[in-house]
Amino acid sequence: MTHEICTASNQLEMLHQLFASATHDASAAMCRWTNGLITLSLDEVREIPLQDVCCEVDVGDELLTMVVLCLEGEVGGEMILTFDNHNGRQLAAALLGQDAGTSPEWSDLEKSALTETGNILGCAYMNALTRLINVELVPSAPYFIQDYGASVLQQALMNQAMTSDQALICRTGFHRQGEELNWRVFFVPTEPMRGAMEKALSSASLKHLKTTTGSSQQKDRVPEDKNDGELWSNAP
């Protein structure tokens, strides 16, 4: 029993290293997209009993604005970018170089700004994961949803729920010039994806991650990368 706990703990630690590396790439992409203003940090990679998921990862039962990317195919999963309404509109406004919208309905342009943000983040994540686990991942087009965060997260967990009473979730946070933002990215792998990740982790090719990305005991904060000339006010 103790051995099993140690093994599970070690696997989570290694998965943390893998996601930290992918987050690093996604943060660099986000930094370029927002002209150095926004960076990402890996909050946690956890296994949580299904009944506790929504409370534990703090999506609650409020309505959120989300962009979802699905990884098609057996080795798949879902990536969910979440904002509260206010923060989502702030980001869209900043990207579009205009004041935040106030009408109840989001404009097509606002939706497009957030969807493109999800696309940039998702592609950076998926490219990194593809490289790390050596399996080709095919993301769907991102789509915009306004719904209960818990409802969307639950739907993403269905594949895992078919074989386990625990959910493996990777949660990433955002920062604007050091200040934590109320935005999150959740990545929920399917069981085959988890298997592919663990297989890759067991190979020597990923051992270097442990020495390059630090310990999961601290947040893997990614330094800002201001090497890109894109303007914060650029429309997507």
Place this chain on the structure above:
Amino acid sequence: MVFSTVLKTKTDKHVGMGQIALGCGPTHLTAVLGSCVAVALHGAKQEIGVLGHVILAHSSGRNSPPGKFADTAIPEMLRMMDNANVPRGEIVARLAGGANIFGRSGPLQIGDANIEAVTQLLKDVGIPVKAQDVGGSKGRRVSLDCQTGSLTIEMAGNPARVL
């Protein structure tokens, strides 16, 4: 898109994925649903309600919490009502959930399978389904009033509906 927040009472109890909870009197049992189905059983005279948050249709013999699968949740919920001295003939059911939020097509439609399994299981044990709000592509937030048996359903962008 209208963002609304329902005021919570002190007697709200959240029912997570795969959980079953029993309440009485002024208790409200709440859940947030995607493809999962909320099964609400109620005994009007006793003012007792049970809410099950069913994730999948069939257990196929797996040893999981009983609320996770429809075929283990319904018997467990009925056992809880029996223990609370609610006669089987006085129990009515209300259902909500079973959405397909990601709009996937294909043979495996979890929401539809959940609705079908729960409906058949309730029919097999003779529990009438008084009302239901199921399917579609939106999540739901539900609240069972254990006193009245009413099931309030909220969906993004829509006014609350009471079953």
